[in-house]
Amino acid sequence: MVKPLKSLEFRSSALGDLRAFPGAARREAGFQLDRLQRGLEPGDWKPMATIGQGVREIRIRDEDGAFRIIYVAKFTEAVFVLHCFQKxxxxxxxxxxxxxxxxxxxxxRELKS
Known part of the structure; x- marks a missing residue:
């Protein structure tokens, strides 16, 4: 049975920051976020427990540099993208x-209220 796609929710400036990535990094980010929405693991990630429980970082490398997407997918409501940046x-x-x-x-706080 096919799982329904989990929605993506970008927090604050995260979507605009992602859109500022160079083309190849942006395409890879979209592919990895699609994997998350389908309940799959991204290709290259690491836990970011210092930020919060269940927070992870997608690692993207290409000729333009290293890019990161910090997200949390443990909540049923959506995959929440917290921050996107070039490392x-x-x-x-x-x-x-x-x-x-x-x-x-x-x-x-929002999810608890």
Missing amino acids: KSQRTAREDIALATQRYKELV
């Missing part, structure tokens, strides 16, 4: 972690 160094910038953490906390 500039080996470690994820503190600002990116803080922004995703803030958006995760806001999301959890």
Whole structure:
């Protein structure tokens, strides 16, 4: 039986940030997000427990650099995309972690109310 597609919900500026990715990275991001909507694992991901329980990061690499999509898919309502950005160094910038953490906390508050 085919599972219904889970909806995607972009938090704050995440959709605009994703649209700013170069073409190849944007296409790969769309493919990976489609996999999430179908209940599948993305090709390259890692847990981001420092941000929140169930938060993960999709890792995309191409000739234009390294790109990241931080999301949470554990809720029944939707796959929530918290933050999309280009990675500039080996470690994820503190600002990116803080922004995703803030958006995760806001999301959890909204879902509880």
